[in-house]
Amino acid sequence: MDLFEYQAKELFAEHGVPIPRGQVAYTAQQAGEIAAGYAAEARAAGKGDPKPLVVIKAQVKTGGRGKAGGVKLADTPEEAEQKAARILGMDIKGHTVHSVLVAQDTDIAAEYYLSFLVDRAERSYLAMCSVAGGVEIEEVARTKPHALARILIDPLAGVTAMQAEEIVRAGGLPAEAQAGAAELAERLWAVFDQADATLVEVNPLVYTGDGRVIALDAKVTLDDNAAYRQQFDRFPDPGADDPLEERAKAKHLNYVKLDGAVGIIGNGAGLVMSTLDVVAYAGEEFGGIRPANFLDIGGGASAEVMANGLEIVLSDTDVRSVLVNVFGGITSCDAVANGIVSAIGLLADRGEPVRHPIVVRLDGNNAAAGRRILSDAALPTVEQVATMDDAARRAAELAAAAPARDPGAGQRGSTRGA
């Protein structure tokens, strides 16, 4: 789970990582009020009218905000309100801006880079530090690899004060910034360690005109697997998920909405991913038919899970056919077949009868029993195909042949992109 910058900075502040003062605003008016507060404080402290007064930063979980016009300076509260109004609602790489961070402007003397992350290749943690900050770090890695220090962190020992000093020295930070940067690095490590982060990144790490080192930006990715021992729900992201993904999540289904027309249900992440690919290949023959979703019903899935999955997939208005591809390892194919039969019955009882063709391929554990259950049920919408390739082809063919749903039927479905 990625955090917004303002959420990441909340986490930073809790661990004593210095950040510029700032508050999140959801409306332009709020942004103006926050700026007015900072202006009044500055006057009360006898500092006059600082220019610029604040920086307004779009809160989106993607890079390149500055280039997209999502970061603006403002000299007055009125200007802050105007600029916030322009940034709110903006689309940055497909992400709509719902909030802005209004932060006091920082007097930047130099920009550096600092991060901690999970290093898959080394099966450990990595610290990265560079004197060349404020630009994309991939760019630095490519053009000036010697300017980017990479230091492995022993998960058993963590980052000691001495190692923090080593990290910032290796990154080539100038002597005057090293002490402040090392202290910040130690605290940043505490964020990584205690919040179950897989990435904490500060770019730029700033050396200020008055000699302090602060985190001007903040990027944090948290490990979803650690949700049980962390309070991740304090970092909400309303409207991030597709509505169908929200519903699937509520039913503990592993579902990702995609943009095609063949609904996919399978068991096991790898097999489902593979099924998406095979459907896309088969779909090339039928004018570019593609998978509509990823849905992994997992190992040992019950009839109920199958029914929930089918219901979610069928309520996607983009779906024109469904492919159920199950290799029964632990999952028993008779349970899958029972799930299909009961789901179709359930939807019919609700007055939402299934009209889309459902292609089913069952193999492995209890496959014969599963196939027999489906044959005996003689459901007009269900068609069994023996192999994964043929089933994918048939599902793509049926999706291509099906008329797009009439607009009136789409009310309960996905509103992705709307």
Added chain:
Amino acid sequence: MAIFLTADSRIIVQGITGSEGRKHGARMIAAGSNVVGGTNPRKAGQTVELSGRTVPVFGTVADAMASTGADVSVVFVPPAGTKDAVVEAIDAGIPLAIVITEGIPVHDTATFWAYACAAGNATRIVGPNCPGVASPSKSNAGIIPADITTEGRIGLVSKSGTLTYQMMYELRDIGFSTAVGIGGDPIIGTTHIDCLQAFQDDPETDAIVMIGEIGGDAEERAAAFIEKSVSKPVVAYVAGFTAPEGKTMGHAGAIISGSAGTAQAKKEALEKVGVRVGRTPSGTAQLVREIMRPS
């Protein structure tokens, strides 16, 4: 001899009294594996009945090893307790620990992996979030169904459970020396490279199938290793060509970040070193067939 598991492997189940440990313990025994015991620190001295066998429960891995001569542990302990369970297995010095548990925080995996390294890697760790290791007709440690394939001379290493099963089933007429599910988490113990090396050295393996998926660069690193150190034929399959950037596809590690971790890049890296890469699971099986049974 196969790899990692032999007919003589003596298996214990950590978490044997839990529902998963019980269910799969019974399945392993039914498959002919030599399950000699299990652990639960609160139920030492008790027994469980699995597939008609009375299996003793020990308080610790060390006790289980001392009493039974166990040399393999299969870990079904839930995520919150997995790290401690694996550390215990490492402390006991068991040669092989197979961690089936899904949903372990990556910091916990990083910690127990570092712990295993600090202990001199005397314990091979497979997983976490993996289906286990199966050497058909010899031993089966984990949750790979025993009846979907036969013994043969193909070695298989895979990040994905169900794709492993699919491939074992497709090639059941040719058969497998050993299939290793290494798991799809960002940090895993045994890697593609470890398995490639073991299959290269195994006289009972003639060809290797490698199944990868999006995320990370394990397949690219495996390709570099194959070029340098593997002379046996390798056929690969990579899942996730249609996966969008930034979305986790089921496995915690299966995510494309920016331009990194794409299926296309993995396929190209493998093909560049002479690995034949199948377009679909059945296409991949066909490539293996051509190697094992040239017409």
